Amino acid sequence: MKTDPAAPPAESKPRRRGFLGVAAAGMAGVALAPGIRLIEIAQAATTTTSAGANPAVRWGMLIDTTKCVEGCTDCVDACNTENGLAPATRPTDPQWIRKIEIKQIKTGRTASLPVMCQHCAEPPCVEVCPTGASFKRADGIVLVDRHSCIGCRYCMMACPYKARSFVHEPLADQKSDVPRGKGCVESCTLCVHRIDKGEKTTACAEACAKAGHGAIVFGDLNDPDSEISQRIRSANSVQLRADLHLEPGVRYQGL
Amino acid sequence: MGATFERLEQRTFYLLVAAGGLLTLLGLGAAHWMEERGHVVTGMDNQVVWGLPHVFAIFMIVAASGVLNVASIGSVFGQSAYKTRAPLSGLLSLTLLAGGLLVLMLDLGRPERVIVAATHYNATSVFAWNVLLYSGMFAIVAIYLWTMFERRFNPYAKAAGVAVLVWRFMLTTGTGLIFGFLVARQAYQSAVLAPLFIVMSFGWGLAVFMIVQSSMLTWNGRRLDAAMRRRLARLLGVFVAAALYFVAVYHLTNLYFSRQGAFEAFILRDGGVFPLLFWLGYAVLGSLVPVGMLFQPRLSDRGVVAASALVLLGAFAWLFVFIIGGQSFPLEIFPGYLAHSSFGDGAIAHYVPSWPELLLGLGGIGAAFVLTMVGVRVLDVLPRDDVAATASTARR
Numbered sequence: 001m002k003t004d005p006a007a008p009p010a011e012s013k014p015r016r017r018g019f020l021g022v023a024a025a026g027m028a029g030v031a032l033a034p035g036i037r038l039i040e041i042a043q044a045a046t047t048t049t050s051a052g053a054n055p056a057v058r059w060g061m062l063i064d065t066t067k068c069v070e071g072c073t074d075c076v077d078a079c080n081t082e083n084g085l086a087p088a089t090r091p092t093d094p095q096w097i098r099k100i101e102i103k104q105i106k107t108g109r110t111a112s113l114p115v116m117c118q119h120c121a122e123p124p125c126v127e128v129c130p131t132g133a134s135f136k137r138a139d140g141i142v143l144v145d146r147h148s149c150i151g152c153r154y155c156m157m158a159c160p161y162k163a164r165s166f167v168h169e170p171l172a173d174q175k176s177d178v179p180r181g182k183g184c185v186e187s188c189t190l191c192v193h194r195i196d197k198g199e200k201t202t203a204c205a206e207a208c209a210k211a212g213h214g215a216i217v218f219g220d221l222n223d224p225d226s227e228i229s230q231r232i233r234s235a236n237s238v239q240l241r242a243d244l245h246l247e248p249g250v251r252y253q254g255l
Numbered sequence: 256m257g258a259t260f261e262r263l264e265q266r267t268f269y270l271l272v273a274a275g276g277l278l279t280l281l282g283l284g285a286a287h288w289m290e291e292r293g294h295v296v297t298g299m300d301n302q303v304v305w306g307l308p309h310v311f312a313i314f315m316i317v318a319a320s321g322v323l324n325v326a327s328i329g330s331v332f333g334q335s336a337y338k339t340r341a342p343l344s345g346l347l348s349l350t351l352l353a354g355g356l357l358v359l360m361l362d363l364g365r366p367e368r369v370i371v372a373a374t375h376y377n378a379t380s381v382f383a384w385n386v387l388l389y390s391g392m393f394a395i396v397a398i399y400l401w402t403m404f405e406r407r408f409n410p411y412a413k414a415a416g417v418a419v420l421v422w423r424f425m426l427t428t429g430t431g432l433i434f435g436f437l438v439a440r441q442a443y444q445s446a447v448l449a450p451l452f453i454v455m456s457f458g459w460g461l462a463v464f465m466i467v468q469s470s471m472l473t474w475n476g477r478r479l480d481a482a483m484r485r486r487l488a489r490l491l492g493v494f495v496a497a498a499l500y501f502v503a504v505y506h507l508t509n510l511y512f513s514r515q516g517a518f519e520a521f522i523l524r525d526g527g528v529f530p531l532l533f534w535l536g537y538a539v540l541g542s543l544v545p546v547g548m549l550f551q552p553r554l555s556d557r558g559v560v561a562a563s564a565l566v567l568l569g570a571f572a573w574l575f576v577f578i579i580g581g582q583s584f585p586l587e588i589f590p591g592y593l594a595h596s597s598f599g600d601g602a603i604a605h606y607v608p609s610w611p612e613l614l615l616g617l618g619g620i621g622a623a624f625v626l627t628m629v630g631v632r633v634l635d636v637l638p639r640d641d642v643a644a645t646a647s648t649a650r651r
Contacts, residue, residue: 088597091300095598102592115588115600124439130382131375148371151364153304154382160439162586162598166304166364168295182293183364240588244438 052196055138058121059190060221060249061205062228062237063113067215068208070112073099075216078207079116082191084175094165096188097204111255114204114216116188117142117163118240118248125155125164134185140221140249141190149184156185160241161248163187190218221249267474268632275625282618285611286361294364297612302604303582308362310574311616314459315355315623316389317430317452318570320423321460322347323396330399330416336483340468341416342636345400347467347627348423348460349393354623356389358615381432388426395422404634427453434581441518442581447508451501458494459570462563465491467627469560471637479556480640488559492549495566499542502573514590521584521603522576529580532572541569579606 079097080087088095097116103109119142125134126142133149136142144155144164156164164187171180177193180186191202201209205216219228231237237251289296299306326344329337360369377383399415402408431452434443465487472479479487506523509515522529545562548554554562583604588594594601630636 091302091599091604092295094301098596098598098600100588100594100596100598100600102589102594104592106591115596127379128382128436129377130380130386131371132377133371133375148368148375149365150368150372151366152372152382153364154380154433156301156304157437157582158439160586161588162302162600165301166294166299168300169293181365183290185364241439 053137053139053141056222058140058221058249059195060119060140060219060228060251061190061202062217062219062231062251062253064215064217064253065111065113066254067213068112068114069213069215070101070110072112072211072213074207074211074213075099075114075204078203079188082175082203083178083189084173084180092166092168094167094186096165096186113252113255115161115163115240116204116250117190118161118246118250119188119190120249121247122245124158124160124244124246128154128158130154137192139195141192141195142187143189143192144185144187146179146181146184146186149181151183151185153185160244160246268628272625272628275621275628278621279618279625281614282358282616282621283361285614285618286366289362289611289615290366296609298607298609299612300599300604300606302585302599303579303606305578305582306362306606307575307579307608307612308358308615308619309578310571311619312355312358312362313430313578314570314574315351315358315619317427317456318459318463319348319351319355319392320427320430320453321456321458322351322464323419323423324457324460325464326399327416327420330413331420333413336486336640339640340464340638341412342400342403342634343468343471343631343638344464345396345403345419346630346634346636347464348396349400350623350626350630351463352389352392352396353626354619354621357622358619361615361618381429381436385426385429385433388422388429392422392426395419400634423456424453427456434577439586440581441515441584441587442522442577445505445508447501447505451498451505454494454501455498455570455573458491458498458566461487461491461494462566462570465563466560466567468638469556471631475637479559483640484554484556484559485552488549488554488562491559491563491566492546495542495549495569496546499538499546502537514587518584522580526580526583526603529576529583533576533580536572537569537576540565541572542566545569582606 076095076097076099077087079085083096085094085096088098097114099112100115101110101112119136119140121136121140123134123136123142126136128134130152131148131150133145133147134142134155135145151166153166156162156166164185166185167180167182170182174180178189191199191204194202201218202216205218208214208216217228217231219226221228221232223229231253232251235253237253238255239246239248239251297306322344324344325337326341326348328334329339329341329344360366363369372383372386376386395415395418399412399419402412402415428449431449435445435448437443469479506519509519523533524530545565548558548562548565551558583606585594585599585601585603588600
């Protein structure tokens with residue numbers, strides 16, 4: 001092996017290695033420090049106040065499809081107004097509640113009914129969410145934490161009810177009670193902002209009652225004396241996609 | 256340094272890097288546009304929530320796992336002809352994974368919150384498992400490359416190779432299960448997706464490897480040894496045929512369950528672009544034609560590259576059918592009923608990919624390309640065949 005006369009003496013090798021080591025450590029520090037700072041910011045931003053939800057309660061809804069009127073969208077309109085959603089015109093527009101018209105293939109029997117987040121006891125959206133942004137409160141309400149939703153949309157893939165929407169565009173004129181965000185996923189909150197203030201019903205149920213249909217009953221499924229519990233005891237009702245055993249908090253009568 | 260590119264002129268190298276860099280920049284620009292305007296500028300909506308970027312990202316992530324096959328055969332099973340290819344295989348794995356993750360991350364609704372994904376971990380989420388599997392893969396493959404490049408650590412290369420083998424099986428299983436655990440969608444919810452993704456990764460990874468290896472050898476004015484070429488071509492043929500078998504099993508089991516009949520009819524017969532892409536793109540051009548070519552004993556170097564390119568074409572066709580077609584078919588919320596609503600219930604979704612999506616996907620490929628170019632320039636990864644050794648092992 002030939003020695004290059006221009007090459008530095010052998011003892012400089014460890015020095016160079018040492019320098020490279022220090023440089024690498026410095027670079028690592030420069031690379032990591034903002035990350036650590038970001039972690040602090042992220043954690044600070046996602047600290048949630050979970051106090052408030054009562055574990056003794058299980059909020060739910062009963063929808064009587066025999067009373068729901070075809071073509072009526074009062075519940076949808078009320079939801080939009082309550083939560084600051086623009087009326088949907090495109091497949092990219094969020095819809096927290098929608099009216100579905102169904103027709104039994106064999107008999108031709110038709111029905112009209114609203115579908116929204118079913119607030120499952122075993123919600124697949126919560127299971128698949130990588131960051132835990134999808135969560136279920138102690139009172140059974142399934143929500144999305146807008147601070148930790150990264151917009152991966154895996155929950156939308158997992159939901160069997162197509163209950164979730166993605167905010168595809170920048171938002172304006174938001175309601176102060178209902179924070180939303182572009183690039184995040186959202187869905188029916190069971191009007192959690194009303195419930196937490198002690199109000200007894202949701203915007204959709206209220207609108208339906210006001211229109212004289214009374215097809216939506218909101219209440220505590222754990223309270224045996226609540227109207228919803230009594231109705232569920234006395235009349236047959238079903239859960240959508242009951243075969244999946246997700247135990248939705250929303251039930252349908254007359255299907 | 257420079258040994259790999261003895262014959263590749265500096266200018267050509269910089270031109271290629273610049274071309275790849277431009278593609279990457281276009282992808283970053285597209286991602287910026289998507290973030291500014293929102294996903295409304297894409298073809299995605301509330302029914303098809305994962306679009307073309309996922310096709311690119313999943314392709315690259317799955318191929319990143321499969322490309323390591325060459326290294327595994329060398330390090331774990333002791334085949335010397337493959338050992339010389341292990342460094343290139345490891346490098347390609349890292350660059351493909353980086354490209355795929357770049358696309359996946361930039362397609363998020365809130366890409367700036369990727370740090371949240373790293374700090375908030377939901378243990379029941381397959382996605383969260385994959386975050387660990389991907390970052391672990393980077394670390395393990397980097398260590399593996401180190402054991403190969405640093406002579407002192409050479410004795411540990413086999414152990415590192417075994418760790419890589421196990422890890423990438425888990426990684427591809429995890430990728431398959433992202434879909435396999437989706438009970439809500441008729442297209443997915445199948446355990447066969449995990450092994451299917453593993454077998455697909457073998458073919459896609461080897462096809463990428465063959466194209467890159469051939470380009471590198473050509474730039475150096477060298478040619479792949481004929482015996483080695485035959486072995487690799489046959490191996491690729493076996494992988495592609497095995498993947499086709501798993502795809503057939505997946506569809507045949509679906510056809511057996513009557514509740515899946517409508518979905519299968521959509522994907523395989525009535526769904527317009529999806530049956531076309533499935534049969535012509537994946538089954539014929541992406542599988543049967545390359546398998547037929549790869550088992551030709553006199554297949555030229557160009558023939559192998561052409562067959563590999565067809566395999567990659569088939570990969571994209573299949574992923575498009577699987578991901579987009581699978582979401583386009585409506586959810587069955589009311590079995591036995593026809594349904595319609597303002598939210599696309601009961602209706603087939605019509606997804607048309609947009610330019611920003613395509614550019615973002617290509618940007619990921621560009622990033623993987625640039626990283627590979629730089630990697631092969633600074634590291635000694637060019638496969639060198641000892642012709643005699645290759646011939647003797649090939650005869651075995």
